[in-house]
Amino acid sequence: MDKFIKVTDVTKTYWSEDGKTETKVVLPLSLTIAEGEMVMFLGPSGCGKTTLMRIIGGLEKQDQGSITLAGDLLAGPDRRRGMVFQSYSSFPWLCVRDNIKFGTRYRKDISAAEKEEITDHYMGMVGLSAYSDFYTNRISGGMRQRVAIARTLASSPDILLMDEPFGALDAQTREHLQFQLMDINKTEKKTTIFVTHDVEEAILLADRVVIFSARPARVVKEIDVNAVIPVQDRRNNKADMQKFFSLRNEILEIIRAEYRQTMEAT
Amino acid sequence: MLKPLFVFRHALPRKTEIILGIFGFFLFLTIWHMTASSGVIRPEFLPTPFAVAKAFIRLFTERDFASDIIVSVGRVWFAFLLSVVIAVPLGLMMSTYRAVGAILEPFIDFVRYLPVPALVPLLVIWFGVGETSKIAVLWMGTFFQLILLIADDTKRVPTEYIESGHTLGASNGQIMRHIIIPAALPNMIDNLRITLGWCWTYLIIAEIVAANSGIGHMIWSLRRFVKTPEVMAGIIAIGIIGLLTDQAFRFAHARLFSYQRR
Numbered sequence A: 001m002d003k004f005i006k007v008t009d010v011t012k013t014y015w016s017e018d019g020k021t022e023t024k025v026v027l028p029l030s031l032t033i034a035e036g037e038m039v040m041f042l043g044p045s046g047c048g049k050t051t052l053m054r055i056i057g058g059l060e061k062q063d064q065g066s067i068t069l070a071g072d073l074l075a076g077p078d079r080r081r082g083m084v085f086q087s088y089s090s091f092p093w094l095c096v097r098d099n100i101k102f103g104t105r106y107r108k109d110i111s112a113a114e115k116e117e118i119t120d121h122y123m124g125m126v127g128l129s130a131y132s133d134f135y136t137n138r139i140s141g142g143m144r145q146r147v148a149i150a151r152t153l154a155s156s157p158d159i160l161l162m163d164e165p166f167g168a169l170d171a172q173t174r175e176h177l178q179f180q181l182m183d184i185n186k187t188e189k190k191t192t193i194f195v196t197h198d199v200e201e202a203i204l205l206a207d208r209v210v211i212f213s214a215r216p217a218r219v220v221k222e223i224d225v226n227a228v229i230p231v232q233d234r235r236n237n238k239a240d241m242q243k244f245f246s247l248r249n250e251i252l253e254i255i256r257a258e259y260r261q262t263m264e265a266t
Numbered sequence B: 001m002l003k004p005l006f007v008f009r010h011a012l013p014r015k016t017e018i019i020l021g022i023f024g025f026f027l028f029l030t031i032w033h034m035t036a037s038s039g040v041i042r043p044e045f046l047p048t049p050f051a052v053a054k055a056f057i058r059l060f061t062e063r064d065f066a067s068d069i070i071v072s073v074g075r076v077w078f079a080f081l082l083s084v085v086i087a088v089p090l091g092l093m094m095s096t097y098r099a100v101g102a103i104l105e106p107f108i109d110f111v112r113y114l115p116v117p118a119l120v121p122l123l124v125i126w127f128g129v130g131e132t133s134k135i136a137v138l139w140m141g142t143f144f145q146l147i148l149l150i151a152d153d154t155k156r157v158p159t160e161y162i163e164s165g166h167t168l169g170a171s172n173g174q175i176m177r178h179i180i181i182p183a184a185l186p187n188m189i190d191n192l193r194i195t196l197g198w199c200w201t202y203l204i205i206a207e208i209v210a211a212n213s214g215i216g217h218m219i220w221s222l223r224r225f226v227k228t229p230e231v232m233a234g235i236i237a238i239g240i241i242g243l244l245t246d247q248a249f250r251f252a253h254a255r256l257f258s259y260q261r262r
């Protein structure tokens, strides 16, 4: 496995406004992610998953440590790391198609005609072609999130960073998007980091699950899901349910133990 | 057919709304007329609507009120636009760069609480009784309010929009032009409309204190001869101009930001 993304000894501490109390959010934490890999972040809530994700995306600055992408040291956000937020970040002043096309706006690697093509491609992929000229206040929350996902994909990032993107969606929309995301990850070899609190979602999508400790976050366990349930079986709805549930219980037990620590500490 | 009138938040047909609005005006005029013609209040204090309407026409035929209106409207728009072109960029900067905000906010908050009428004597000492002092009064009255309103509108643009811009590869300037401004624009236009209304308040103050032309000056000089119908007609003229401007802004707002319609 080549080390596509390399997080080395990253730490992050938040200070209260008066500078007196500190909140250690990330301890020296190291992590590597291979090109094309789908990595799911799991951990008790408030443990620092969002913070770590934002540091990788360049939207938050780590105190110490470094992050490299294909060997390049990263600082600050850029188009190589696309972010899909938990809240719907589609732009209300643009229609669905223009929102998605916005993803191509700052690309210099493709022609204007290709931008139109790519826009239509991703609009179709997220199933919104029929809503092309709808403004986003006329479509549902799930559709808005699909717009945001298509927009990010249209910008062609090297990595896709998704922070609980399906959290607020209804079950059908979520399942639909989960399978589409697996397809994109496998067909386009799009490296993806995905934060979730839904263990089943993590197992369904993951090549690898990374479980974090209670705050400050460190890696408690990494699980190679492919070794337990081949990704093909999961994509075809043919996963061995026995294995699926025992893996789920194993993960839940680890998170529960971490969660208990948080409760005892406070 | 009348049922929608009694259901909470039930939408009304546009036509019904207009008819009701006109009805409201007539109700007001009727009460006014009945009070004025009852003889309880002397006509020097409260003339009838008809007397005011006649005075309104006289203002234009006998006193060249039209040129007073032009002068006043010109002052308002000149000062207003002067506020806008400085306040909008500064307001955008204030909430985009924290340092700019930190420098300007305390000072602006201070100036904002100085009552503008209290500044009039000072501004007259500085600029005399010519056009400059009137523009200065209007500018002082709107600029410092507007800059904070614009800064607030900018601050309310969700951080996710700006961060999305960064991760889509936009530069700072592109984020400003392509994301922050379009996102804040509907609220900004609304605040411009409200600020323009304040401009009229300060204009009348400025024209009463130091002017020899304009609506405020006209009203104030007619007061000396207790020409109450003319005074009231002048005030109504201000109301009409205000109403028309406001409606024009609302119309433009609805057109420009049709995407907000549900």
Ligand SMILES: Nc1ncnc2c1ncn2[C@@H]1O[C@H](COP(=O)(O)OP(=O)(O)O)[C@@H](O)[C@H]1O
Residues within 6 Å of the ligand: A014, A015, A023, A025, A043, A044, A045, A046, A047, A048, A049, A050, A051, A052, A215
């Ligand atoms: N900007 C911030 N300032 C201060 N504390 C923060 C900030 N962002 C997050 N935190 C704190 O850091 C901890 C981790 O937050 P987060 O990364 O959002 O956790 P998770 O996504 O795993 O639920 C929380 O305790 C949160 O209160």
Ligand SMILES: [Mg+2]
Residues within 6 Å of the ligand: A049, A050, A051
């Ligand atoms: Mg989070």
